[in-house]
Amino acid sequence: MRLSASPPHSCLPMAELADRIHIVGVGGSGMSALAKLLSGLGHRVSGSDIRPSIALERLSDLGIKTWAGSSPDAMADAGLVVASSAIPDSDPELRAATAAGIAVWDRPRLLEVLTSRMPAVSATGTHGKTTSSALLVAAARGAGLEPSFVVGGELIGLGTNAAVGTDDLFILEADEAFGTFLSLHLRALMVTNVEADHLDHYGSTDALEDAFVEVVRNVDGPVVICADDPGARRVAQRTDRPTYGLSDDARWRIADLGLASDAVRFSLMHTTVTVPRPGLHIARNAAGVLALAAELGLDIEGAAAGMEQFRGVRRRFELRGRVAGVTVIDDYAHHPTEIAATIEAATRGEWRRVWAVFQPHRYSRTKELHREFGAAFSAADEVVVTDIYAAGETPVPGVTGELVADAARARTSSHVTYVPHRADLGDFLAQNVRPGDLVLTLGAGDITLLGSELVRLLEER
Template sequence: MQELHTLDQLGKVHLMGIGGVGVSAVARLMLARGLTVSGTDAKELPVLDDLREAGARIHVGYAAENLGDADTVVISSIIKAGNPEYDEAVSRGLRILHRSQGLAATMEGHHVITVAGTHGKTTTTSLIAFMLREAGISPTFAIGANIASLGFNAEYGAGRVFVAEADESDASFMNYQPDVVVITNIEADHLDHYGSVEAVHQSFHAFASLLPADGLLICCADDEGSRALAARMRRERPDLRVQTYGFSEDADRRLLDAHPRDNRFACTLEWGSGQETDLEIALPGNHNLLNAAAAFAVGLDCGLDPEAAVEGLGAFTGAARRFDFRGEAGGVRVYDDYAHHPTEVLAALRAARAVAGTGAVHVLFQPHLFSRTNEFHREFGQALSLADTAYVLEIYPARETPIPGVTSELVTKELDTAGGLVSTGQAASVVAACAKPGDVIMTIGAGDVTEQGSAILAELRTRLGS
């Protein structure tokens, strides 16, 4: 764990990459706590106006003089040496904190609930924050996506509870001091950082070990990695409270009889000795029922009445780019999802199958990162084969440089369904041509594939009418 900092140590704070979803959340909370905040981003973004209105001094375009009289600089993982502001901060000897360290400072004095996992953490964190707010607890929260149901991805509440999404991608979740840890699942990912699957699992173990005596660890019993962590922590830390949730028979919060119900998804949730309640949510798929069960377990620990907890969960309408309904044209529904790991892709397509009913499912997928494509191209191909047609764009590189021989063709070679490679310019027309009334189209990936949704809807209107 890194050195912990308190807000009164930070002085005036300058945030680099302030338009990013994670850094903007830190800025919003620091402003709410009364700090003097400035920041820079490479381009003008809508969130910057929100931060200006909240009192931040904002610059567009990096320059050394933008630091002004800052005492502390907060950066995201993409800020490196060579950035003029970063280099200026180093030359001045300013305190430089990772985004997660800045967020940890805003947690001071709170009961901290953190949600980690390879998949599902954004939705689960959002469900918890929304449920608690609906119940009148007024939590502070910081989430890795914009949440329409909550208004923003971060808000400073009047209550003592702080709910935060904990990012494992670079092990920065080790900067927190959680009182409650939720682990949705543990799988191989971010191997460019960790190097091995074993190191991934060890990182989650180290994170759970941050819990204090009588802290609460909540793990998914249906996921092998999360289940193993729960068992290990029960052996190593008898001073902790460890709970599990899932469809597994031995789960402490057990889900039964999952089924669609009028465009919603429902199940029975057993949560104690002979105690059960009906859980119904607006989010499709068994994986989202699991996310809701994790949130329910947190709600009980916060003292919520079970009926109040499920009522709040049922009113939540989703996080941005998590099975996000983009529109309907010609009887074809179009959804967008951020899934960028094979397990996430499979979960998204299973949900699409449930929503489509007797209709077909068509997917436009964009791999994210050369390293992840190289590691999981077989698994991506297998997951995408659940769709009736699967078209694949070229890899979205994000922070990486190309790896020789690693292209989207590695994925398409593994497809066991119709489809194949498609260019960005042709994607919308090619995918729309596959669909007929009653079908579902999904755009999937963590890159700019999300921009294809509106183009696909336009093509559908031309082909099938509105």
């Protein structure tokens, strides 16, 4: 597959989809992005979520009708209802739609239809797929294309997580959670890494790897896979696809690597690349994007220039403020490998101390990986762990954030504190941080609100 500029979209609704679409659970990053895309394609879209949020407000600003809570009577006007994976079948709106004979789809089915209609290029992996997808958007724009995209976080430079472009290209992240990526029709793919996660769905790491292999084999076009990650390397070997990375045998090999506190620099096949975001993982992600761009026949120099303008993604090493000499950065990292990579990137700055403040995400993940979580904090000076963000899971007896704190004490030389209640973190940190410190708030739950809380408390101090 080789890409080139195409005639603009007609922005007419897709014939395979109803004109009027309602989304249940629209406040999540993935579902809000789909609402924006569908609206941009000309569909009449509405959405609901369990509680008010900034995401709902932003959708309303775009003319998408939203509400907090359930409104079963409103389903009578819908031609199709799409539910987030977090929504149970017992949801009142889903039950009302079913009773009225209205089609109810899950997210994978919607993505299956979208990717069957729009040529789709994607990034997948246990970590890095959101940033890599965002880098793909930057690279495509740098190469002269205007793609449609759906990304699991807001692209800071564009101020959105989704858009309808003028070229016949659809960039999205291929999410392995719940097997979603198995439903996609892909024309090109990059695989960042494959590690144990979502085992409550897959049952074993072998089954997880098998799913990645199936997705790769189903791609109708080029695939590039990171050679530096053992799980991804096994997928590459099983599918005979080319690799990228630092490894000597990678077809697309990173050379002349430079890591700074605010950027990464490297060369790939005689093309110099600078991305203004820190961390070795960023260099690997950018290399994968450039390798895939080359396989797709894009202008490589233009793609590299596009990535040089990359401003990042919300909740990915995002600066929340600098107050009284304290820097506060928020990151979505919620897996041991992600945490270790984020802390490593942070240590390249000249901080007095690095604080890693972590909220574990899901009881199942914490039970499975608490020992690995402990070791991931080894580069931090101060580690603060709070209790688990359930994300809809039922509590498991004996599984708390203290498991992670105990593992960090056993496996690192960091000073570790367990603060059981998330609401107490702001006051604890405000009392203990000092000028020159960096505070990293880490996790996929409401820990993201802590950065703003801490900034306010430090301003009042």
